[in-house]
Amino acid sequence: xxxxTHGDERIEKTMRLSDGTSLTxxxxxxxxxxxxxxxxxxxxxxxxxxxxxxxxxxxxxxxxDGTSRTHxxxxxxxxxxxxxxxxxDGTSRTHxxxxxxxxxxxxxxxxxxxxxxxxxxxxxxxxxKTTRWSDGYSFTNT
Numbered sequence: 001x002x003x004x005t006h007g008d009e010r011i012e013k014t015m016r017l018s019d020g021t022s023l024t025x026x027x028x029x030x031x032x033x034x035x036x037x038x039x040x041x042x043x044x045x046x047x048x049x050x051x052x053x054x055x056x057x058x059x060x061x062x063x064x065d066g067t068s069r070t071h072x073x074x075x076x077x078x079x080x081x082x083x084x085x086x087x088x089d090g091t092s093r094t095h096x097x098x099x100x101x102x103x104x105x106x107x108x109x110x111x112x113x114x115x116x117x118x119x120x121x122x123x124x125x126x127x128x129k130t131t132r133w134s135d136g137y138s139f140t141n142t
Contacts, residue, residue: 020040103123114134
């Protein structure tokens, strides 16, 4: 493993694996980490991870074919956890999970096309599943 500290307070480490794959890890002064993986066949991707002041964690993966995706994870003050994935084609999906005071856990998955699914697990273990389509149609299973 090669390791170096640069004048801009960036720390860089490189590992080369026996199959020809190399991993380069950089840590920037602001805490952002960047890991680039390069395979001997030419494929590569770079993961950039940053934690913002409000606690939001953001990880972007950029692939050698030009595509990318960004995962954002945040816990709100009321305990709601929200995970969003955005893709380079403009689509996205958001998972939101919240536990209510009465013990019910509610998870909702929303797609960028307007469709969503909500699963509620009540304190007594009963489940309720609701599907909503972007055209307004919905149904609930209990």
